[in-house]
Amino acid sequence: MSTEVNAEGLSAEGLVEIVLPGKVEPEGLQIRRGAVPAAGPGQIVIRMEATGVSFAEQQMRRGRYYDQPAFPFVPGYDLVGTVVATGEGVAPDLAGTRVAALVKVGGWASHVRVDAADAVEVPAGIGAAEAETLVLNGITAWQMLHRKARIRAGQTVVVHGANGGVGSVLVQLAHAAGVKVIGTASARHHDALRERGVTPVDYRTEDIAARIRELAPGGVDAVFDHVGGRGIVGSWRLLAPGGTLVSYGSASTRDDEGSKQWPVLKLLGRVWLWNALPNRRRAYFFNVWAGRALAKDRFRARLRADLTQVFAAHQRGDVTPQIAAQLPLAQVAEALRLAESGTVAGKVVLKP
Template identity: 45%
Template sequence: MSLNLPESAAVGARPAEVRQVVLTEALGDPTALKVRTAPMPLARKGRVVVRVEAAGVSYAEVQMLGGLHPFPPKLPYVPGYDLVGEIAEVGPGVTGWSVGDRVAAMPRSGAWQECVEVAASGLAPVPRALDAGEAVALVCNGVTAWQMLHRGAKVRPGETVLVQGASGGVGSVLTRLAVHHGARVIGTASPAKHDQVRAMGAEPVDYRGDLAATVRAVAPDGLDAVFDHIGGKGITTGWRLLARGGRLISFDSSVRGFQSGQWFRPHLPVLRRVAGWTLLRAVGATGGRVAKTYYVRPGDKFRADLAALFDLVAQGVLTPHVDARHRLDRAADAVRALIEGRVVGKQVLVP
């Protein structure tokens, strides 16, 4: 029996309310994350309601918490960039998806709750056998890593690459994928995480101090690709470390040291530098080097690349590292761990 409006499908008893994490103020303090109840969402036209099994915790939430994300939702709102779960309700006009299907979605906000309404067009299938936490570690972070490696930089076996933050959510997947692909990987991390970076098959270097000199000492011929999530002046260091024909991919910017509300300022230096290098490349003044910015997007390529990642997990080639799993009421702990740099892999919320 359907418990939804006409033309929609549902399964089981429909709860009246769901628990959710709400960001109330963008002040940089995780105590601004509150657990509340809200009415159970309804699947509107072209949309579905997903019962969340696991939701990812990412650096985007750290930026949003500090009022430093370039495109923040209006406060108050439910954070949560990506999720894995089961369709509980299908809205009118949705085809190709049914109640009970296991899916991944990347709504960019709203995932930190028990049930969430998302667009059906952005869904991707998830194998039943895959652990929900490991699966969600691949939704945004994994696809970002895959696409930067294979679509953006188009790294070839035997090339030497630098992964900034090799122990992080994106960096750890990118490092494993690049090593599996046959690349030589130099990964930046704090000394306390060097053993974990070595275990992934990479060569760890300390990101503090003179990074350029450290990298040149181990890669004197230069780098074929640099993957940078720091931004700021550090992106210039990565550019100068590139060999002829090298590729730099910037996929984020650090917000450390910026004031709440300076939502776009941390990201401007990267955009300016990439734009400048692109102009120089157009007149043949970069030695074949190229710089790009990257932003993961839903769509057919997203679905295809996520499926490729799931295949690697099924083959035993890739095991996403879940650093910790937290209940919704411990979301602040997960975010605080990211802020303090204590994370290796992915933080996950389990409603």
């Protein structure tokens, strides 16, 4: 049985999850209650301590995330929490451990069942909300920087949306690697970006291409673009010989009508074409889930290694999680509206 989400407290007894019933406004999300799931063979049950609102959920409620499941379903791309039950074949002493998990859907719930192999232990001393901010965003940033662009000290990169969830981690990891960062953002975020060693460019009032050409006359070594659409061509043209474009979203099409696959297919087509041309530049469309279906063990090992690197960077002080706000799970409508407002820096976190 489902009821509309409201600001009242959610019971700690039993399972409580947020359901996306269809293409609805944030207030149309629903609360569903039931029994806490049991852990099957090779599985664990995590009591959620923090989950988040990413761009994926913003697209999902519009029915525009390119591979979202059929309605109704429980959104929530990632979570952090404590293991409360273990299934057959899982070490019983894992119970009581704080872990992080990337799930794509299902994270907006009080309890989440996952395969034990998909959970990554969170080091002691990192809070649940801090860790949550680094799961999807941190893995995405690390893999784009080090596995796709293969950045090196002394290079110059452009990060579009440098104040956002992924962007704020990207700029810090790049800076820690000795890379010069040019970041696009609205003017209200520029002071914070300068404090992180970023040279800011106002995408609302400046000619982005002209300004970046002033800062890097020979072009840049990498561009990280979450916007997509027609602007992706401009990002490609900013590259120096040997440079890399990493496209990882299509934010410009969030409110469009029509096919949700078409914007991604167009991006993939451009990437294929650019890579087929006789030039020294490369382009990628980054998907954090790439390769999981064909090589699950390799995917898990890479995810574990990369998230461990991100957590270590936080412990060294190289990355400070940027939490825009923390709200109770029952206030998910308010959290979603805040994340969609374009006024916040960092990630909106949901807690029990």
